[in-house]
Amino acid sequence: MGILTRTIKSLNRRKTRTAIVIAALTLALTLLIVVPPSINERTAYTQTTIEVMGGYNDSVADLVTLSATEIQCEYAFYPFGPDPGLQRNPINQSLYSAIVTIPDVNTVIPVLDYWLSNVSLSIHGVPLNDSSYSKDPAILPSNITAGRNLQVGDSGVIVVDEIVAKNYIWGPGTPEEQIAALYAKDYVLHVGDSFEISGHKFTIVGIEGYDPVVSPHGVTMSLEDAWAVTGKAGMASKYFIFVDNVDSVGSVIQRIQNLDQKLMLTAGYLQLNTVNGLLSQIDDVTKSAQSTLTRIQSIGTAEIALVVVGVIVVILFMMLHGVRERTKEIGTLKAMGAGNSTILGQFILEGMLLCLISVVIALAISVFVMVPVSNAILPVVDHRIPCLSIYPNGTRWLDVEFTSGSSTIDVAPASVTPELMLFAIGLALLLGAVGSLYPALKAARTKPAEAMRYE
Amino acid sequence: MNDCVLKIENLTKTYKLGKRNVQPLTNLDLEIGKGEFTAIMGPSGSGKTTLLNIIGCIDKATSGTVLLDGVDIAKMPESKLYKIRRDKIGFVFQNFNLLPYLNARENVELAMELAGKFKGQRKQRALELLGTVGLSGREQHRPQRLSQGEQQRVAIARALANDPAIILADEPTGNLDVTNKQEIVKLLSDLNQKQGTTIIMVTHDEQVAAQTHRMLILKDGKVAEHNQAKNKLPAASKGDFE
Ligand SMILES: Nc1ncnc2c1ncn2[C@@H]1O[C@H](COP(=O)(O)OP(=O)(O)OP(=O)(O)O)[C@@H](O)[C@H]1O
Numbered sequence: 001m002g003i004l005t006r007t008i009k010s011l012n013r014r015k016t017r018t019a020i021v022i023a024a025l026t027l028a029l030t031l032l033i034v035v036p037p038s039i040n041e042r043t044a045y046t047q048t049t050i051e052v053m054g055g056y057n058d059s060v061a062d063l064v065t066l067s068a069t070e071i072q073c074e075y076a077f078y079p080f081g082p083d084p085g086l087q088r089n090p091i092n093q094s095l096y097s098a099i100v101t102i103p104d105v106n107t108v109i110p111v112l113d114y115w116l117s118n119v120s121l122s123i124h125g126v127p128l129n130d131s132s133y134s135k136d137p138a139i140l141p142s143n144i145t146a147g148r149n150l151q152v153g154d155s156g157v158i159v160v161d162e163i164v165a166k167n168y169i170w171g172p173g174t175p176e177e178q179i180a181a182l183y184a185k186d187y188v189l190h191v192g193d194s195f196e197i198s199g200h201k202f203t204i205v206g207i208e209g210y211d212p213v214v215s216p217h218g219v220t221m222s223l224e225d226a227w228a229v230t231g232k233a234g235m236a237s238k239y240f241i242f243v244d245n246v247d248s249v250g251s252v253i254q255r256i257q258n259l260d261q262k263l264m265l266t267a268g269y270l271q272l273n274t275v276n277g278l279l280s281q282i283d284d285v286t287k288s289a290q291s292t293l294t295r296i297q298s299i300g301t302a303e304i305a306l307v308v309v310g311v312i313v314v315i316l317f318m319m320l321h322g323v324r325e326r327t328k329e330i331g332t333l334k335a336m337g338a339g340n341s342t343i344l345g346q347f348i349l350e351g352m353l354l355c356l357i358s359v360v361i362a363l364a365i366s367v368f369v370m371v372p373v374s375n376a377i378l379p380v381v382d383h384r385i386p387c388l389s390i391y392p393n394g395t396r397w398l399d400v401e402f403t404s405g406s407s408t409i410d411v412a413p414a415s416v417t418p419e420l421m422l423f424a425i426g427l428a429l430l431l432g433a434v435g436s437l438y439p440a441l442k443a444a445r446t447k448p449a450e451a452m453r454y455e
Numbered sequence: 456m457n458d459c460v461l462k463i464e465n466l467t468k469t470y471k472l473g474k475r476n477v478q479p480l481t482n483l484d485l486e487i488g489k490g491e492f493t494a495i496m497g498p499s500g501s502g503k504t505t506l507l508n509i510i511g512c513i514d515k516a517t518s519g520t521v522l523l524d525g526v527d528i529a530k531m532p533e534s535k536l537y538k539i540r541r542d543k544i545g546f547v548f549q550n551f552n553l554l555p556y557l558n559a560r561e562n563v564e565l566a567m568e569l570a571g572k573f574k575g576q577r578k579q580r581a582l583e584l585l586g587t588v589g590l591s592g593r594e595q596h597r598p599q600r601l602s603q604g605e606q607q608r609v610a611i612a613r614a615l616a617n618d619p620a621i622i623l624a625d626e627p628t629g630n631l632d633v634t635n636k637q638e639i640v641k642l643l644s645d646l647n648q649k650q651g652t653t654i655i656m657v658t659h660d661e662q663v664a665a666q667t668h669r670m671l672i673l674k675d676g677k678v679a680e681h682n683q684a685k686n687k688l689p690a691a692s693k694g695d696f697e
């Protein structure tokens with residue numbers, strides 16, 4: 001029969017009170033166990049949101065920087081015109097030479113988008129030289145799911161989109177049904193296959209995955225290959241023109257317009273305010289995530305502090321009452337030769353034991369009630385982030401917005417881990433010791449002669 | 456009395472109660488020999504308990520010397536006193552003061568546990584002692600299931616556990632009926648006679664006191680021998696005290 005057995009027997013003698021105290025401590029300690037992992041979980045969610053929003057902000061900012069010095073140049077849409085494959089007048093090479101010589105023009109990227117009706121293929125021809133796609137990588141597909149993208153100097157190779165690769169034909173039905181049917185279909189073309197278009201042989205080097213928010217490019221190839229396939233040598237459907245600085249955009253537009261009054265010219269910077277709304281939306285999401293995070297942390301900290309104080313107070317009063325009630329027992333122990341440290345140890349042990357029993361029960365309970373309890377005592381956070389769509393229509397030009405879709409943040413759910421168990425048990429023992437320290441000191445200081453007179 | 460267990464010289468105890476002083480013991484001298492069975496009597500409030508507490512190291516003398524087994528305990532600090540209580544003193548109280556949540560054997564063992572005795576040794580001795588006080592077979596019973604007389608026997612076994620130099624019993628029969636009273640006094644007397652245990656017992660009961668070797672009267676802060684006890688014929692003694 002050691003001091004531990006004696007303590008257990010002493011607690012067992014006062015069953016009802018011990019049970020009530022353990023119930024109260026268990027309740028408090030359950031909160032203590034639930035709060036830290038819940039804060040961590042919520043912090044992870046909100047911080048991911050903040051990071052993703054930061055990324056969105058950067059993307060939009062890049063787009064703004066890019067678009068601010070950009071001019072798009074094309075002829076008006078003309079569906080039943082002489083060339084149904086182009087659906088607008090082509091821009092010919094003489095204009096290209098005229099535009100590149102205009103002062104302050106930095107880069108001109110001619111792109112040929114052509115509908116080859118005889119093979120039902122949409123051709124996307126882009127210049128594969130360094131200056132083009134280092135200036136505007138968006139002229140190439142962005143969502144390569146197999147193989148590789150086109151590279152500088154490529155020729156005779158193509159990237160096909162998923163619809164082409166699966167030889168999918170859009171049928172009747174809602175867009176959702178169409179997309180599901182597309183995803184379900186098997187690939188007919190693979191990376192490495194050769195593919196003939198209008199008598200020209202190509203090797204497929206990559207597949208562009210289908211993404212509901214980004215228009216697919218059909219068959220992407222070098223501009224020269226596109227000229228050969230379409231027979232539109234030297235032609236372009238559109239020019240992306242970049243000038244050296246924002247200030248010269250106006251004068252450059254004027255000079256291009258002077259070359260041909262029918263050209264439609266659009267300056268990116270004129271549309272910049274359309275992204276301001278989006279930027280402030282991103283900012284709102286970020287700020288609300290930040291304030292939620294602060295709120296969660298302060299509420300959580302307050303709750304922990306409350307529980308810590310609560311546990312200490314419960315132990316303190318329970319033990320003070322016990323010491324008072326057991327004055328005679330303490331006196332007897334002292335008369336029998338128990339030293340102050342023995343008495344001190346016994347009462348501190350009793351406080352620690354109460355907390356230990358309670359924390360073990362609380363841990364067991366927490367395994368089951370972690371989620372509902374954490375939702376009851378801490379603000380709930382969004383587990384999803386809105387998706388940002390950039391270039392949703394293949395035009396990419398400042399066409400950026402939140403889509404109706406969202407993605408789920410992948411965060412390990414709050415749970416009772418071994419580390420948490422160790423932490424909780426350690427803290428509970430500490431609180432038990434701290435709470436019982438004063439009563440135990442009081443017990444140890446009891447004067448036996450007076451204790452024996454005490455009734 | 457050459458073989459002296461306790462020698463008190465010039466002991467004074469003063470309690471301060473606000474501005475008033477209470478001095479139950481004034482320049483008290485007392486010697487107790489080894490193996491003596493002494494009764495202390497005296498009116499209520501005369502300082503009997505105070506004296507016993509000072510001898511038992513649970514109260515401090517205001518002045519004077521108290522030599523217990525040749526060691527002056529009057530000036531000893533608490534950090535050393537608890538060891539004296541543990542090793543040299545065995546207390547028997549009027550209210551028994553057993554720990555209610557421990558059974559008879561555990562109550563006896565507790566005294567040895569405090570003294571750091573080993574488990575096997577403790578159990579063995581506890582069973583022996585309970586046998587000595589006539590409680591064989593009741594070892595597993597908690598105090599509440601024992602009669603008052605039996606509880607006092609457990610308390611006596613507990614007091615004997617660490618082979619103390621002296622047993623201090625403060626009105627050990629004060630709460631007992633006539634039969635139990637007789638049996639407890641007989642037990643103490645047997646212990647004294649057969650095992651040579653030194654016992655100082657405070658009592659109000661002259662019949663109880665009469666069973667001892669020596670009767671002392673505490674009055675006006677000092678002890679005086681009670682003459683009729685001097686003949687050492689316990690059974691025949693019938694004092695006219697009070
Ligand atoms: N802690 C204390 N503080 C103040 N006075 C005390 C204290 N303890 C005892 N006294 C006083 O000292 C005197 C002696 O008390 P004590 O208990 O020793 O008497 P007693 O002879 O044992 O009496 P009784 O026969 O009633 O048990 C009493 O007047 C008592 O009030």
Ligand SMILES: [Mg+2]
Pocket residue numbers: 503504505625
């Ligand atoms: Mg008394």
